[in-house]
Amino acid sequence: MAEQLIFDLPVRQALGRDAFFVSPSNAVAMATLDAVDNWPSGKLVLIGPKGAGKTHMAHVWASDHAAVIVPAQTLAQADIPALAARRFVVVEDADRLSSLPDPQHAEEALFHLHNLTLAEGGRLLLTAQSAPNHWTLGLPDLASRMQGTTVARIEPPDDKLLAAMLVKQFDDRQIAVPGTLILWLVKRMERSAEAARRMVETLDAAALRSGRPISRNLAAQFFPKDE
Structure with a gap:
């Protein structure tokens, strides 16, 4: 039998509000953002x-x-006054500043962006895996400003959110699966969004290798037992 050809198609990640599922795990955080x-x-x-x-x-x-989104790792090279002039700014992965090759300049850039954006009457949203008091910032003035920032927390996902995450991961890969399979998978996965991503990635790769559609029989080869 000829070997099944595998095409590494791009994953089209949907990031609009209509693709976002609100559940008790993230409702408070979403309301705070709004x-x-x-x-x-x-x-x-x-x-x-x-x-x-x-x-x-x-x-x-x-x-x-109409906000601009800036990865923390690019702050040191960014035009900070131009960013602040946009008035609504997002800095992603702000807790990674201290691990960058040039943390001093990155922290100084965030410090100036913080001050200029707020001086313009704008809004500054930062994303991170931990609260600012756990960041190892070397710039005292930046540390004090970050530690005084309100935190919105996304809680661990419940079953409804896990199911929605699986559906979205499949949709991003243009894969349709029955709802019964989603519920079956939720019972066999770790309770995290990263686990949903890995699970769908595993099943997609297995289906491509075997030339078979994603089904419960296929999934049982990789996720055979309930937690």
Whole structure:
């Protein structure tokens, strides 16, 4: 039998509000983002584990407010006054500043972006995996400003959110699976968004290798037991 050809098709990640599923795990955080006029000092840190939906929520917020999104690792090379002039700014992975090759310049850039954006009456949203008091910042002035920032937390996902995450991961790969399979998979997965991503990635790769559609029989080869 000829070997099945595998085409590495791009994953089209949907990041709009219509693709975002609100559940008890993230409802409070989403409501806090939406109440932008109530942010103390005009800034907010959105925290949650890897894959929890921080990027999706940040893109929803950015779309609503015509905000610019900047990865923390590019801050040292960014035009900070131009960013601040946009008035609504998102800095993703702000807790990674200290691990960058040039943390001093990156921290100084965030410090100036923070001050200029708020001086313009703008809003600054930062995403991270942990609260600012756990960041190892070397710039004392930046550390004090970050530690004084309100935190919105994405809680661990419930079953409804896990199911929605699986559906979205399949949709991003243009794969249709029955709802009964989604419920079956939820019972056999770790309770994290990253686990949903890995599970769908595993099943997609297995289906491509075997030339078979994703089914319960195929999935049982990789996820045979309930937790």
